[in-house]
Amino acid sequence: MSDVQKNTAPGGQSRKNRLLTFHILRYNPQDPDSKPHMQSYQVEEAEGMTLFLALTEIREHQDPTLQYDFVCRAGICGSCSMLINGRPGLACRTLTHNLDPDITLAPLPVFELIGDLSVNTGKWMRGMSERLETWVHTKEQELDLSKMEERMDPDLAESIYELDRCVECGSCVAACGTAQMRNDFVGAVGMNKIARFKLDSRDTRSDDDFYELVGDDTGVFGCMSLLGCQDVCPKELPLQTQIAFLRRKMISAGLKR
C-alpha cells in the first residue's frame, strides 16, 4: 500500500496521486491500414477510480478514437468485460488501487472484435441462446393464457434466480482454454443456462431433450475442468458445481439411450 497515497494528507496538505500508465491493445478491423499495436496513456489516479473511469478520462481528454463498451457502469450489464493484465474482468468493477500502476488492457478473445477494447459479445450470446434454446419450453397446445400461472416453490425460484444472475459478459468464455482452441464450444455461460432451464418447473424438456443440446464434445463433455470460468466470473456464479451437475445428468441420459 506504500505507493497508494490518499488525496489529502493529515493536516490538509494535498499529496501527489499515483500516475497510472495504461498499455492498451489497439486495432481497428474496419481500417485496412490498422495493425494491432500497444498504445500507452498516462492518467493521474483519483480516489475510488475504476478502470471504466480511467478509460473515460483517456477518451475525453487524450484520445477520442479509443473504443470500449459500457452501459450501466455498475457491473449489471456485462458490456465492459476485457482482459485486465491478461485476465478477463469487468472494467467498471475493477478499482485501479488494487492494481500496479502499469496496467495492460486488451479486448476479450473468442468474440468478434469491433475495435480496440470493444467486442461483439451480443452476437456470440445470441448464437449460443438460439443453439441451446435458452427459453422456457411449454407444450403449446396446453398453453391457456386465461389460466393462472402455476405457483413455484420459493426455494426453487431462488435457485433459478441464483443462476439467472449471469450478465453474459463473456468473461467465462474468454477465460476458458477449451473455448480458445475450439470455437464451437458452448462455454460455461451456455451450460449455466441449460442448468437454469433444467431447474425450471415450467420447462417441459426432459434430460433426453437437454442431451440433444449439450450431450457431446461441443457441449458438457468438451469441458476439461480448467475452471478459469469459475475463477473469473464477476457474478461469482457456482459454475463448477453446475457443470459437474450437468455432466452427471447428461452421462446418465446418454447411457440410457
Added chain:
Amino acid sequence: MSNDTLIIQAGLSDKPRKSKWPARLDLAQSASGLFLALFMWLHMFFVASICLGEDVMWTVTKFFEGYYFFGTAYPRLVSVVVGVVIVIFVTHALLAVRKFPISYKQYKTYHAHMKSMRHEDTTLWMWQVYTGFAMFFLASAHLYQMFVWPQEIGPYGSADRMWSDMLWPFYLVLLLCVEFHGGIGLYRLAVKWCWPNATRDFLKKLKWATTGFFLIIGFATLFAYMKLGYEHRANYGEPYVPTSISQSIEGTYK
C-alpha cells in the same frame, strides 16, 4: 457400405438423435484415468518394498507370481495383469488424445492463453498434455518389457535393469511423468464430477502433498535399485536367492 456409415458420411449422424457415444467416451476417459492413477499408487508401494530390503521385495514379487497360493511361481500371472493394464492404458491414451491441441495454431492459442491467464489449473492442464504425450512412448516401452519378461522382476533383476542396463534415466523421467500426470488427473476428476468449489483449495493442497509424497518414495526407490544394481554389477543377470533359502541351503551342507 452400411446405412450408418452413409449417414455419418453425409454429416447427418447427429440427426435426429444425438449419439450416446460422447457420454460413454467421457465416462470411459475418467474411469480409465481413475483406474490407472490408483493402480500407480499401489504399484509404487510394491516397487518401494526394496527400501525395506531385498527379501521383502522378493516376497512381494513371489506373491504376485502366485508362489504363496500354488507353491510354484508363475511369472505369466504378472503378464496377465500387465496385459489388462496395457488395454486400459491404450484406451485412456486414445480417449485423452481427443483433447490435445491437434494443430500448431491450437497449441499456440492455448499457450498464449495460459501465459496471459496465469491460472494454475489452466497451466497444469498443459503439463498433463506434455507428460501424457511422453508416456505414450515411455509407459509403452515399460509395459512391453514387463509383459514379455515378467520373470526379470525381482531385487537383482530390477536393480540390474536400472544400473547395468542403464535404464535409470528412463525411469527417472517416467516417474516424474506418472506422478505429475496422475496427481493432476485425480484432482481434475474430483472437481469435474463432484466436489464443490469450496473444497478446491483443500483438494489442490492434497494433490500437491500426495504428489510430493509419492515423488519422495519414488526417488528413494529409484536410488535403492541403482545402489543395489551398482553393487551387483559384477554378477549381472544372477537371480536373487532370499536369505531364508540361502541359509537353509548352507545348513544342508554343514
